[in-house]
Amino acid sequence: LYYEDENKTLVQINNASPLRQKLTELIEKDKKHEESFLIVMWEESGGHTINVLNPARKDNIEHIVFDSKFPIIADKYPVPALVLITELIARGHEISKSIDWSIKGINRTIPAIDKKKIKIMKNFMKNDKKALTINKKEYKVSALSDNANNVDIYRLKSADSTLYFRP
Template sequence: MDTAILYIEEEDKSLKKINNSTPLKEKIINLMDRNGLDTEQFLIVMWEESGGHTLNTLNVSKNPDTRTFEFSTDFPLIADKYPVPALVLIAELICRGHVISEAIDWTIKGINRTIPAIDEEKVRIMKNFEKNDNKIISIKGKDYEIHALSDNSDAIDIFQLKSKDSTLYFRPSGTGPDVRFYIFGKKETHLEEIHTVMNYIDDNFKYY
C-alpha cells in the first residue's frame, strides 16, 4: 500500500522504515530462535489512533525438512472502528489471570490535541518543518530529536519529536481543518509540554 506508514522500533528505540514483510518476519524468527521455539502462534494487533484496529492470528512453524520458518494464517483480516475487539482481548487476558494495571507504566501519560489550520496552512507547516528532519531543536529549553516519517511513496506524513523523557508526533488531519498533536510523556508535565510544542509549531511554521 503506497499510503501505508510502516515502521519497526529497534532495540535502541529508533524507528526503521519497512515496505515489505521481510524485516518483520526476521524479528519474529530471531525471537523464536532465542527462545528455542519451532512452532508458535502469535496474535497480531495493529492499533490506529482514531479508533480503528486490525486483529489476526499468525502461525509460525519450522519446516522439519527444510528447517526454514513458514508463516500462515487461518483467517482474513479482522478490522473494526469500534472498541469491541480490544474489550474482548482485555476480558480474555483478565480471565487468564493477567493483572492489566501491573502492565501499564502509570508514570507516562498519552493525550492528543489540535491546532486550527486550513489546507494551505497544513501544507505550509509540513513543508516548513521538513528542514528540521534528523536535527536537534530546542523548544523552551528542552531538546528534541526530529524525524520525518513517510509513507511507502516517500511522502512525509508525520513528524516525531523525541526528548529524553517524552515522544511527540504531529500530522495534518485528513478529516478536518486542524493539525493533530500527540504526546507520550511524564504524567506531571505532559499537558504543559504538548501545549508548548503546539504553540512553537503554530508560531514559527504556519504563516511563513
C-alpha cells in the same frame, strides 16, 4: 509501518520480510518460542487490528511462522478488542504484563492558518533526522512516510516522551 531498531532509529517497512526477520530475531534472542503474543495495530484512521499469535514453527528459510486459534479482529470501533481482552483476562492471561506502560498519548487538534501551518511543516521537513531543543528538552525529529513516500506523520522523540503529529 515502522519498527524501532537497537539504536532507536525508525526503520520503514514496505513489505513483510523485514518485520518477520525482526520478530524471528527477537524471539530467538529472548527464547520466547513458547510465548503467546498479543499483537495490536492502530491505524491513523482510528481502526485497529488485534490478535493473539503463537510462534508455531520455522519455514524453509528459517523464519518463524505464527499461528493463532483466534480469528483476526479488526474494526473501526474498540468494542471487539475490548471483548477479546476481557475474555483473555477471564481465562487467566495477565495482559498488564504484556503492555508497554511507557506509551501514553493524547489526541488534540490545533487549529492553524494554512500559511502558518505550511511554514511550520516546512521547518519540520528541514529538521528531519536532526535534533531540536524545545524548552531545554532535546527531541529527535523523524518524518514518517506512507508507501508512496509522502510524509504522513512527524515524530518528536525525547528521552522520556514521544509526540506524533500530522502535517
